[in-house]
Amino acid sequence: MTILVTGGAGFIGGNFVLDWLAGSDEPVVNLDKLSYAGNLQTLASLHGDDRHRFVHGDIGDSDLLDRLLAEHQPRAVIHFAAESHVDRSLHGPGDFIDTNIVGTFKLLEAVRGYWSGLPASDKAAFRLLHVSTDEVYGTLAADDAPFTEAHRYQPNSPYSASKAAADHLVRAWHHSYGLPVLTTHCSNNYGPYHFPEKLIPLVILNALAGKPLPVYGDGQQVRDWLYVTDHCAALRRVLDAGTPGETYNVGGGNEKTNLxxxxxxCRLLDELRPRADGKGYAEQISHVQDRPGHDRRYAIDARKLARELGWQPAETFDSGIRKTVRWYLDNQDWAAGVSSGRYRDWLTQQYGDQP
Incomplete structure (x- = not known):
């Protein structure tokens, strides 16, 4: 028994691989292109572990996909591989179209060919789990009910539009060909091994470096925050017991403004790693120009997942953010390793030449 994970060196995919092998001896074949956000240092603890086979490659490579599926005969494919940063999609949408739409199409076709040739019992048991985002639903007003699985798609950025297109392809391959797919829509993840362009790791690392803490606009954009290991637990549960063709929302139940x-x-760092000058880290907060078309609020209704599959998040935001801050304090070498010159150039492009 083996699973194939795409994008398993990224933030959520890497955490999923670590979480999976911490609780199971079922091997993982991990396919990742190692683009800017893919980081093998995340998987350093698995070096020499025969249960983990890393393959450097692209989901757009049909020949490679066919070889991996034929060689390893996975019982499931968990599809994380995606370009995932809204700001990057605004500056360069082409990569998002290529990876999120065309790459998902190539993966679906390879998996369909493999699945069609399986013995009847293996064919019935096979699953493809497509990991998507709440951003496909668009934005909510302050008094709107949270997104349910039936919410209309209204993507507002090249990123969310590309993920919405991938969702539709996955749905179509189920209804047209019978491919046993599962789709999840998660809220904003946070936790260990998060690439430092995203809000939480960016703020932690900038604070420690004495740099400004950039906040878009008035900072009142609301997100529902989900600790990454809670997300991993939800994905395992959906893979084990989800109904093919169904969609499940995964949320942390923690709506917070960015500010x-x-x-x-800042308060946690004041407690755990006070500034040498005795001042508070909040003094470093710097409001910057809002990004174009910035969605105001996301919120997830995860009651279907709780009701049908019995999943609930284990972490509150208070417990999860404390664990996250401590992790970054204890793993600054990891953060330094991923903060390459390319990443610093991106920060300058996005936020300006700040000291």
Whole structure:
């Protein structure tokens, strides 16, 4: 028994691989292109572990996909591989079209060919789990009910539009060909091994470096925060017991404004790693020009997942953000290793030439 994971050196995919092998001896074949956000240092603890086979490659490579599926005969494919940063999609949408749409199409076709040739019992048991995002649903007003699985798709960025297109392809391959697929839509993840362009790791690392803490606009954009290991547990549960063709929302039940998140991190750092000058980290907060078309609020209704599959998040935001801040304090070498010159150039492009 083996599973194939795409994008398993990224933030959520890497955490999923680590979480999977911490609780199971079922081997993982891990396919990742190692683009800017893919990081093998995340998987360093698996070096020499025969249960983990890393393959450097692209989901757009049909020949490679066919070889991996034929060689390893996985019982499931968990599809994380995606370009995932809204800001990057605004500056360069082409990569998002290529990876999220064309790459997903290539993966679906390879998996369909493999699945069609399986013995009847293996064919019935096979699953493809497509990991998507709440951003496909668009934005919510302050008093709107959270997104349910039936919410209309209204993507507002090249990133969310490309993920919405991938969702539709996955759905179509199920209804047209019978491919046993599962789709999840998660809210904003946070936790260990998060690439430092995203809000929480960016704020932690900038604070420690004495740099400004950039907050878009008024900072009142609301997100539902989900600790990454809670997300991994939800994905395992959906893979084990989800109904093929169904969609499941995964949320942490923690709606916070971006400014509240930044201030919470500042308070934790004041406690755990005080500034040498005795001042508070909140003094480093710097409001920057809002990004174009910035969605105001996301919120997930995860009651279907709780009701049908019995999943609930284990972490509150308070417990999860404390674990996250401590992890970054204890793993600054990891953060330094991924903060390459290419990444620093991106920060300058996005936020300006700040000291």
């Amino acid at each position: 509240d998140v930044v201030r919470t991190i």
